[in-house]
Amino acid sequence: MDTKETIHKCSNIKRRDTGSHLILFSLDTGMLLEFNFTAKFIWDICDGRTVEDIQALYAQEFEIGMDDAKSDVEDIIQILKTKGYVS
Amino acid sequence: MANENYYPMIVSWELTNACNLNCLYCFNDSGRAFEDELTKDEIHNVLKSLYDAGVFRIEFTGGEPMMRPDFVDIIKETHKLDFIISVASNGTIINENIASILKEAEVAHVQVSLDGLKETHDYQKGLIGAFDRVVQGIKCLKEHDICVHARMTVTKKNIRQIEEVLKLSASLGVDEFNMMRVWASGRAIDGQLNLNSNEIISLNSEMQRLMELYKKDIGIRYDHCGFFGRESFKPFREHNERLCQCARTTCVIKPNGIVTPCEVLTMKAGDLRVETFADIWRNSPVMEEFRSFNPDNLKGTCGRCSDRNICGGHCRALALIHHGDFYAEDPTCWKVMKNKMTE
Numbered sequence: 001m002d003t004k005e006t007i008h009k010c011s012n013i014k015r016r017d018t019g020s021h022l023i024l025f026s027l028d029t030g031m032l033l034e035f036n037f038t039a040k041f042i043w044d045i046c047d048g049r050t051v052e053d054i055q056a057l058y059a060q061e062f063e064i065g066m067d068d069a070k071s072d073v074e075d076i077i078q079i080l081k082t083k084g085y086v087s
Numbered sequence: 088m089a090n091e092n093y094y095p096m097i098v099s100w101e102l103t104n105a106c107n108l109n110c111l112y113c114f115n116d117s118g119r120a121f122e123d124e125l126t127k128d129e130i131h132n133v134l135k136s137l138y139d140a141g142v143f144r145i146e147f148t149g150g151e152p153m154m155r156p157d158f159v160d161i162i163k164e165t166h167k168l169d170f171i172i173s174v175a176s177n178g179t180i181i182n183e184n185i186a187s188i189l190k191e192a193e194v195a196h197v198q199v200s201l202d203g204l205k206e207t208h209d210y211q212k213g214l215i216g217a218f219d220r221v222v223q224g225i226k227c228l229k230e231h232d233i234c235v236h237a238r239m240t241v242t243k244k245n246i247r248q249i250e251e252v253l254k255l256s257a258s259l260g261v262d263e264f265n266m267m268r269v270w271a272s273g274r275a276i277d278g279q280l281n282l283n284s285n286e287i288i289s290l291n292s293e294m295q296r297l298m299e300l301y302k303k304d305i306g307i308r309y310d311h312c313g314f315f316g317r318e319s320f321k322p323f324r325e326h327n328e329r330l331c332q333c334a335r336t337t338c339v340i341k342p343n344g345i346v347t348p349c350e351v352l353t354m355k356a357g358d359l360r361v362e363t364f365a366d367i368w369r370n371s372p373v374m375e376e377f378r379s380f381n382p383d384n385l386k387g388t389c390g391r392c393s394d395r396n397i398c399g400g401h402c403r404a405l406a407l408i409h410h411g412d413f414y415a416e417d418p419t420c421w422k423v424m425k426n427k428m429t430e
Contacts, residue, residue, distance in 0.1 A: 014169060016141040023094070025143045027171070032094060 001074045003052040007086050009043075029084055038062060042076045046086050051077060093378060095368050096336040097144040098137060099350055102130075102161065103342050105154040108177050109213030110200075112240055112280055114273035114351055117150040124342040125359075127157045131164055133344065133359045138168050140365035144195075148175040148350075150342070159188045166192035173198065175238070179217055181224035186231040196234040198265065199225060201252055203245040211244060222259065229260040236263040241290065241310075242280035249293060253301055263306035266294060271419055272351050272408055284421035284428075287312050313421050315397050329399030334377035338368070348377045352404035376413070377403070387416030388423040 012027040022040035024033045035043060041061055045054055051073065059069035080086040105120035106113070125133065137145065145165055152158055153176055165172050172192055178199030189197060199221055202211040208218040228235050237256040241249065249266065256264045268287065269280045282290065291312035298307050311320070311330065323330060334348035334356075341347060344359035346367045356374050357367030368374060380403065382395040389400040400406060401417040409418045416423045 014143055014171065016138070016143065018139075018141045023141050023143075025096075025171075032096065034094075 001051060001077065003055070003070075004050055006048050006050050007046045007054065007077060007080075008048055009046050010085055010087055013085055024085055026084060031083065033079075033083060033085060038072065039076050042073055043080070043085075046077070046080070093335050093368075093374075095137075095140055095142050095338065095364070097146065097332075098142050098338060098340060098364075099146045099148055100340040101148050101150060101342050101350070102152040102158070103150040103155050106149060106151040106177070107154060107179060107214070108151070108217060110177075110240075110274070111211050111213065112242065112269045112273065112275035114270050114275070115150065116273050120150070120154070121342050125344050127160060129344065129360065130157075130161055133340070133364070134165055134168055134170075136359065136364040138170070139363070140368060142170070142364070144171040144173070146173045146175060151177050151180070153180050153185060159185065162188055162192045162194070171195050176200075176224075177212065177217070178221035178224035179214075180220075181227050183227065186227045186233060189228070190231045190233055194233060196236050196262070197228055198236040198238050199228075200240065201225075201237040201256060201261075202240055202242075203248045204251055204255070207245045207248055211240070211242065225259045225261060234262045235260070236265050237261045238265045238267065240267055240269050241282070242269045242275075243282060243286070244280065246282065246286060246290065249290075250297060253297055253305065253307070257301060257305040261305060263308060264301075266307075266309040268310050268312070268419070270351060270402070271405060276408070281419065284424035287421040287424075311398070313394075313398070313401075315394050320397060323397050327396055329382065329397055331399050331402065333403075334374040338374070346371070348374055349402075349404045351402055352408055354404075380413070384414050385416070386412070386414050388420070388426045389416040390414075392422060 014025045014027065016023045020037060022035040022043060042054060042058060045057055055069045055073045058073050059066050077086065103120050103124055104115060104117050106117035109118065152174060162172065172194045173196050174194060175198040201221060202208045205218040209215050225235055239249065239252050253264050268282055269275050271278050271281050291314050294309040301307060339347050339350045340359065341353060345353065345355050346357045346359060347353045348356060354373050356371035382399055385395055385400045389395055401420055403413050405419060406415040406417060407413055
């Protein structure tokens, strides 16, 4: 993944925050996606930042090493891209 | 989330039992408003409860939902809470004001009933002039660029008019034609309007023909009629998921705030006047009964049918209504009818 790439939320996404989980619904695909607390953090900062910025913020928030943060963030962003939630 | 395995994606909400029509097949026997219907303030509280439980979509229905004097306020409030809204209406009281509010509320679609050409429609809807009014209603919605679905409830009386209604719908700019067989419940419980086995089989073939012929002009969806080979059913087949989503992703709110898994038969899962929606969805034994339904326990023809996993015995409420047994065979399936004839 190109870590300089900027990540934006797609339009036509509705969200519901149920406390421990975040549920996203795509109006385009009709599909639901459920996130835990950490994935929810990543989703919230997909606002035009670069992948490496998101990785740095994620590492800071959860006090983990950059290697773990890189892998977690790339996995989540890949899922979001594949399912059409971010571009 | 309100439940570990089942998510309340869509809620169908009967805002009122009041209706200005008298449809021959109404499963709610709608007409007069109930005395204990939710007030506007209570409705606002329920909307918040639905939002907190994570519900995304609300389908307002009735009765005729537009009969409520506060219908427009309810739509505005629902939109404010970022729900996806759809409305099921008989289409006869739609006006400029209602259409413009629905447009502002970004309503996903309005489903209106269209059961036949003039005489047939008026007969099934129990009001002379209903046809002219629904056509006006559709035009009004389309003038406001609102997505319209035409719902045709197919009975013995109108089964020969499907193509004409489909063509009319397309000519009015309707976005989707939606055909359903009549449900043998409510006013139609005596079965007089029901299709027989041969009519159901012919209906399925006819819909396949019409789909090929008109799919470029209008979206078309239709009742499975006991046949499950269609492409649109593929995800259900692949995931061994049954079509009926009652208590799994959907449920119904009655006009008085009672929550029930299924619109055809009220089985009280909870009362929104005293409980939150999330509590009802998560904890109600009635919801659990629907969720723990096992198609392998179906009886009679349904129990022996190779389609029982996807079909789930069609509608379990109908089995309860007609046989008093949640696992009884579906009295409206053509396979069940055929077997009865040979027994």
